[in-house]
Amino acid sequence: MTWNPFSKDKDKEAAQKSVDSELNEPEEQEGKGRPTPKRKVAEERNLHPIVPKNRKADRKAAKDRIRKKEDEQYEAMRTGDVAHMPRVERDPAHIYARDYVDARFNLAEYFIPVIFGVMIFGIIIALKWPALYTPILMLSYVYMIAAIIDIAVMWFKLKKKLIEKFGEKSVGKGSRMGSYAWGRALQLRRWRVPKPTSKKRGNWPK
Template sequence: MPVHPVPLGFVFRSRAKDEKATAAAQAQVTGSPETRDPQAPKGRPTPKRSEAQSQRRSVANTPMTRKDAAKRGREERRAALEKQRKALAGGDERYLPVRDKGPVRRFARDFIDARFNVAEYFLPMAVVILVLSMVRVTQLQTIALLLWLVVIVLIVLDSFATGFRLKKRLAEKFPDDNRRGAVAYALMRSLQMRRLRLPKPQVKRGERP
């Protein structure tokens, strides 16, 4: 039986087809859904959602050491103090101390900040009177004593009038709110110089709240 020679081109074409089929199969395996996560370690497939959630839970439930807990507590307190400091400077109600929160306390602050108060000049006048009382001159010491009396009387009268008007305004504006301690809070604020008051004044002189 005669043997027919196989064409050389047919052999090469068959080998090329086999190589293409092998490359296509490898491409299908590589393009499978189990692709690698860019953030996953090199050479590992992307973890399933359930596995990722369980890993996060295990990390969250890992007990902290006493040192870590103390460090986190310090950071939280530092952040809270920073927010409070900014609130005292800007008047943000969310982070103000408890004694300064609420519309009643805000109105009391604005009522004091909008007017001139005799009590806010107490410290400068006290320094002047103290200097006069230290001078070894009888007349100056007598003047210093009289000034003390005048300053005290003016502060008492002004505080009484301010407290009376503020109490009336609060009753008119906030009839259903808790107004306890608001007048005393305002009078204590009136003893401070305007530039040193915290929270910072939000109204101008003469501006009616």
């Protein structure tokens, strides 16, 4: 091998020319006459931010969507539109349960008005007619006990029918069917939501 004192300079010059030529070369074409994007540009193009730019606006928009959906579902329950009610209200077992509760006369339906009336008028009676306060209070207790017994009988019969029609899972622990039926029976019929499918009592579900 012959040593050339100028070889290093020539190598550097050749390398520099190679770099310059690469920089001056046109970008490769990417289908349909478009230039192939550089790696950095391609990565930035495919990058999707995990966190939204404006968190406050995003949270507000999410709340507005939830509120709108809840309003639509409540309106559906108020008007009896089963197709747009919440999922639990569209369940056949729940539909049967509320139709059963709506069909019967429930003593517990007047529980809240009676208790509220006793509290208000009890004070007046205690001040003007103290002797009547104790009998009225006793009558209110009798009504409460009778209402509890009536609602327990209702649930016993309803539970049996639900098992026959929909199986044990319809009254299982996760279904909360008992609290659903009891809660509806405690409401005045005209104030129930979803509203009763029949205007009158006695129309029992099949």
